[in-house]
Amino acid sequence: MRVGLFFGSFNPIHIGHMIIAQAVVDSGQVDELWFVVSPQNPFKQNKNLLHEFDRYDMVQAAIQDQPKMKVSDIEFSLPKPSFTVKTLAVLSEKHLDKEFKLIIGEDNLSNFHKWKNYEQILKHHQLIVYPRPNSTPPKIDLSEQIEMINAPMLHISATFIREAIEKGHSIKYLVPSEVDYFIKSKNLYL
Numbered sequence: 726m727r728v729g730l731f732f733g734s735f736n737p738i739h740i741g742h743m744i745i746a747q748a749v750v751d752s753g754q755v756d757e758l759w760f761v762v763s764p765q766n767p768f769k770q771n772k773n774l775l776h777e778f779d780r781y782d783m784v785q786a787a788i789q790d791q792p793k794m795k796v797s798d799i800e801f802s803l804p805k806p807s808f809t810v811k812t813l814a815v816l817s818e819k820h821l822d823k824e825f826k827l828i829i830g831e832d833n834l835s836n837f838h839k840w841k842n843y844e845q846i847l848k849h850h851q852l853i854v855y856p857r858p859n860s861t862p863p864k865i866d867l868s869e870q871i872e873m874i875n876a877p878m879l880h881i882s883a884t885f886i887r888e889a890i891e892k893g894h895s896i897k898y899l900v901p902s903e904v905d906y907f908i909k910s911k912n913l914y915l
């Protein structure tokens with residue numbers, strides 16, 4: 726079975742993530758897609774980073790009617806920050822019957838050569854890349870390992886959503902309705 730791993734902070738999960746996930750599933754390049762919630766991205770310092778349990782619950786709420794999508798908490802029990810190479814090794818050892826592909830937004834390509842043991846990742850896994858506005862090209866040749874998703878560019882980010890909440894603006898159309906409800910009922914990001 727081919728599994729697409731969609732790693733992220735998901736702080737919070739937004740419609741951009743959902744559109745990407747659906748496009749990857751529809752592309753036929755994976756049989757299942759697993760969202761992997763990262764407690765701590767090695768490159769990001771975010772004072773507004775919610776606890777991983779809340780971020781996990783929001784992903785779970787967002788995908789409840791999607792039979793091909795799952796959410797994983799595998800990184801919660803691994804050392805922090807969350808190094809993808811380690812997580813991939815743990816998952817590959819645990820699920821010998823599965824082929825894991827890595828789903829990333831195009832913005833992550835420019836710094837991919839700085840990821841821990843990135844050569845190891847490329848040796849064992851295909852990258853499925855979703856286009857993102859204002860992305861700069863990778864510093865290393867990734868053409869052999871990349872499968873681009875042909876889909877519309879999405880000018881949406883979790884940063885924009887957190888800022889909208891702080892300003893008191895509605896995020897009703899920016900996140901799945903279950904996520905909007907979750908954020909409101911727990912007064913998150915305020």
Ligand SMILES: Nc1ncnc2c1ncn2[C@@H]1O[C@H](COP(=O)(O)OP(=O)(O)OP(=O)(O)O)[C@@H](O)[C@H]1O
Binds near residue numbers: 735855881884
């Ligand atoms: N609009 C988008 N277009 C393409 N890829 C995206 C988009 N939003 C998120 N991604 C990708 O989804 C993955 C998880 O992203 P993440 O949870 O950090 O969301 P984000 O919107 O980039 O967050 P933040 O604004 O907090 O940095 C990353 O690989 C990122 O590149």
Ligand SMILES: O=C(O)c1ccc[n+]([C@@H]2O[C@H](COP(=O)([O-])O)[C@@H](O)[C@H]2O)c1
Binds near residue numbers: 768
């Ligand atoms: O392993 C690394 O060196 C590494 C460097 C930067 C980012 N990542 C992972 O990339 C994923 C996307 O991060 P984010 O915060 O943009 O959603 C997240 O799971 C990070 O842990 C991983």
